[in-house]
Structure formats: structure tokens, C-alpha cells
Amino acid sequence: MLFRSLLLCLMATLPCLAAEARKSWRIMPIGDSITEGGSTFSVYRLPLWEKLTAAGFVFEYVGSKSSPSRVGPLLHEGYGGKNAEFLLSVVPGNFAKTPADIVLIQAGHNHSIEEKPVPGILAATESLI
Template identity: 30%
Template sequence: MALHPSRSITLAWLLAALIGISPAAEHHQPIGILPIGDSITDGDGRHDSYRRHLWHLLRNAEYKVDFLGSRHLNGYYNEQPPNPDFDMDHEGHSGWTTRDVLSELSGSGEGRGQLGDWLSTHAPAFILLQIGTNDILKCEDTNGIVARIKQMVAIIHSITPSSTILISTVLPLGSAQSLGFDDAYCPGKRGLDTAVNALNQNLQGVLSEVARVDIVDLNRAIDPASDLYDGIHPNASGERRIAEAWFAAMTPATTR
């Protein structure tokens, strides 16, 4: 899904108008972008994640950006990504569910659920929220997943009301054979597909809650046969497609 060059230029100036900076003015405050999610945001020692490609798309559009977050390395083992030529700050947490992001509300410890702290510390202009895959794999009810995402949106809006929140649909899942999780997680590919589709359809209900929220359809951007290396996580082409979808979604988001 290639972007037309003129679209990159338009995006740069629209973003500049939104937060009052010139795209090429390096001495001004950068655009703060907070990526929040699970392992698809996190990456690992063999996969950069979409964040690298998105950072380069934004920089090539001639403006100063600052990726935000308490994490700097990738994956469970805090590994250097294969290509560390980008701003690596993020809040991708491998294995996390919507409950984990919200666990601070019930007093859970172990470094989980610091959403309020992330927002208060960084005050981002954009929040990229990609979450829900692990909920699906753990057989969580889709209505409950959407309710927790709405709760996240409400928290974000209360702490940083000027932030634009971009929420991704859940990526498609590969074949049951490639997943290899049928015994440990929800049995059967059909059940997984049904849950993913139901969650993605119900996400539209989040849009009516507060202003400055958009749904980014990453599900349609990904071909599970060619863009996922294990049935769940994006390979290099999948990372690029995800980055391009986020990048393209920022243009209409700035006109709200």
C-alpha cells in the first residue's frame, strides 16, 4: 500500500498546522507520538516493529518527531532491534492484554498498567493504540475487550484531552497450523476469526465516546499469508504496511 509523495507533503503541513510548528523547523518542539500496544508494537531482537518504518515515513515528510515511552528496547528480553536507526521509545509490551494496560486501576503491580503515568509524563500529540490480539487468544469476550478500550480512551481524554487517539483494528490471524496455539488458547481457526471480526466491528462504537478518536483498519492492510511470519506477528512487509496505514490515517485525523 504505497503512499503518493504529495500525500506525505500534505501530511507534514497538516500536522504542522495542528500543533503550530513548521515541518522543517528543527529548533521547535517535536511532535510527540506515543505507541501503545502488545508485541506487534514491541517487536523483538529480530523484528524492528512498525515503529521504525513509521518514524522514517514521518522524517521523510520533513518534520521533527519524538516517539515517546518508558521502553527503549524490544521484546521480552529487551533486545536491540535489527535496525536501530530510529527513535526507539515506545510502550509496546509483549503478551499484554487490555486488562494489563488497565491493571493500575485495580492496584496490580509488577510494572503493569502505567497508562496514567505514561500520559502525564509525555503529554503526546498522537497516541497509537494497538491492543486486543492477546485478549482474543485468551478467549476474552469481545464486548469486554471493547469496554476496556473505551475505558482507556476515557482515561486518555481526561489526562491529555488535546491528544489525537488512533486505535487500530486487530490484525488477522494466520492458519490454525501456523498459529500452533490451538491447545493453549482458543481452539479452532474459525473461532479466532469470528472473535477478531466481532471485535473489529464493535470498535466503531468507541468513536462516539469522545472527540479526536479514529479507527485505523490495520486488519485490512495485512495479508496473513504474506505479511505475518508466525500467524500473529508482522514480518518486514507487514511492518511496512502497518506503518503506512498509521501514516495515512494521520491526515484526516488532523482535520477534526
């Protein structure tokens, strides 16, 4: 009887688990040029796309900006040369328009050029989060 009850519970939850495994995740890459990319260097977005796709994840990148890649345009919130304060001024509005389940933040590099104290860099990034 206990086995039958457990089996029924498992069977009842399988559709939910299967649906979660097939869930389409929305990923928003946020940051500076390391996120945006450029004509002379590649960034992490394409290799991550390839790894997630190969692993069977269903996902899409979201954001207000687009950069070409060999798999087609990849959306993002990358702003070359900008610091965390700039990101804080534009990203929340763009996130509201294109919400994400997962947010990747690469920020602070340009900030360290302008402002050496680590506490300032951390405060700006924490505000963004």
C-alpha cells in the same frame, strides 16, 4: 483596500502557520509485542519513523520503554504478551510522566486469546482511550 486588508491578515497569520508546520510532535506508541518488537521480528515503529521523517515531520517517540533500531533507540509503551487491562494499569502513569500529542494504540490481540467476547475487548480498549 480589501485586498490590502486581506494581505495584512495573511501576513499576520503566516508566522503562526509556519510555527505549526515546524511543531515537534510527541508520539506515544502503545500496545503489545506488535508495538514492542523483538529480536526475531520488526514492528511498525521504525517504518513509521522513516515515513514521517521523509515527509518532513518533526517528531519524537515517547514512552517509558526503549528498543534499539538502526536509527537509534525508539521509545514506546509496548508490552509483549499483555492485554488492554494491563496497558490500562501502567500507561496512564507513564503518559503523565511523558505526555504525547499523538497516541497510537495497538491492543486487543492478546486479549482475544484470553477472552473471546468482542465486547470485553472493546470495553478494555475504550477504557484505555
